[in-house]
Amino acid sequence: MLFQTFKNTSGEKMNKSTVFLFLALFSNVSYSITPEQRGLEIIQEADKRDTGFGDSKADMKMILKNRQGEESIRILEIQTLEIVDDGDKSLIIFDSPADVKGTAFLSFTHALIPDDQWLYLPAVKRVKRISSSNKSGPFLGSEYAFEDLTSFEVPKYSYKYLKDETVDGIGCFIIEATPKYEESGYTREILWIDKDRYISLKIDYYDRKNALLKTLTFKNHQQYLKRYWRASEMLMVNQQNGKSTALTWENYQFKIGLTDRDFDQNTLQRAH
């Protein structure tokens, strides 16, 4: 773990020094920057603005809708702990459907190495380490893949700035993000990022054949602690099969004093 963290940080340092070297070399020439650097800078700025939230907790309602319009609902509680030099830790506690109530999912995200994940099964009181290779599979039968819900880390993708575009009167950067981690179900993602607030408004996901697979739109952003923006509504529409999953977020709380201890296997088994 220590070794892996070290690898990550050194990787990032190398990126930064390359940028510095580049700037130093060309500082006398007119300021020019490649679309890749511009893309990375925008994402780094967005990431910087979201740094420092510490920890958070929220209730999530997932509404799955099939082509016939039939709905089924899942209610989850999500806790997140920000880890500065590594990916975040998160705990997802299932509240409904009733047959999986008390099931809990613990995940330690990492930037480039695979995440660590455990699942707690309350009926048999068993904690199972599970493979995090399942990135592209559906989460709870929804249109969200596991990789859509794990914490965002800058080094997981390479970036390219494409253009500016105005959507619903909001000026956006359009950025292409290409997953660098293995087993992604996507060749690329196109992100619409609000120029003022540096938050995502929309993401298009392209499947392994590079065809548009899903569109995620973020709505009704609320600002917490006068700094951190979170969407209250998210809608994932599968463009290929017509199914969709809506998420609504409620009761967001920040800096409630969660620690590593709230994200260990003992706490996992206490989930109700």
Place this chain on the structure above:
Amino acid sequence: MTQIARICIGTLLLLNSYALYALELSGYLGIESLGFLQNPLFPQQHSHYLSAAIQPQLVHEWENGKQSLTFVPFFRLSQHDNRRTHFDIRELTWLKAADTWELRTGIRKVFWGMAESQHLVDIINQTDLVENFDMEDKLGQPMINLALIRDWGTLDLFLLPGFRERTFAGSEGHLNFPMLNQGAARFEKQGIEKHLAYAFRWSKAIAEWDMGLSYFYGTNRTPTIVPEFDPLGNLKQTVPFYENIHQTGLDVQYTKGNWQWKLETIVRAGQGKTFVAGTGGLEYSFYNIFESGFDIGLLTEYLYDSRGRNGQTFFQDDIMTGLRFGFNDEQSTEILASITFDRTSNTKFYNVEASRRLGESLKLTLEARFSSGADKNDFAFFLRQDDHIRAELSYHF
């Protein structure tokens, strides 16, 4: 009596003072159909058994979940076999969590281990065998469990007062040892020595490794089935005999990419000659096959017991291979199918488990278990006419 009343009032007041988190009720109600395929070995056995079970769960949490009271009673009412009509308190626990420790006091269930085919290391709770022959159901065990949670891992210390005898089917039931008189169980130790067990387990996850090292001392959860003869030397009955044992266990899992490598091993002293048993194997998973959302897992495990054919175990030198299907659909459909075969005899066990949610609150579970090829000298011989299919429809709330 007045003292009990005072404790009750005191508890109520205590609960009231924190009252802000409501009492939470959940649980399930199920009806079960258990059908046997062959002609029964004994005339008093039936071919089909209907039963119903209820398991509510009451949880009261306070101090942000750092303290909780949990109560989970269980009751099954069976059409035939009065032994299968049974009640148990699965859980009645007060839990207190602090930064570096947790104290869990009361009746609880604890699971140890990593393997899929059998759970050798898991020893805290008695098996509720009459509930399901797959050994996964357990009786609530009274305990005081202090967990020390530090950088070097979690150390769980257990004091286990109150020995629970294994539940077996009655004479009208199937899947039972011939002429078993469970009411005449014998014990190596009596009194407090019979009833008090001690255990600890150290566990830790380091990178891709999850591991546990455990020790148990007390009355064995797995009885030896002993024949008893009348003065003329005829077999009168068989009885469960519970020895006093020391058991050391190790369980390890290594998870890398699509691979999971699993190992469980125990050394048990006190049940006859000291013996070693182990289960080791792997699971390889294909996820989201052809971007369909469908998962397939391939499992194989080797099961070993140094007692060989002399030991009362189904698995001395056996291999389990299985397939796990995860549909990842809205109904969370899952299927697990496996075959366990003995490397030196013809004995085979076939197992299929499937489950699917219906609507929001109903769940259908199907289990089929067959065995074949066990000869007279095989420990599994008594199961020769007990192939069965179990279907359960449960309502969850």
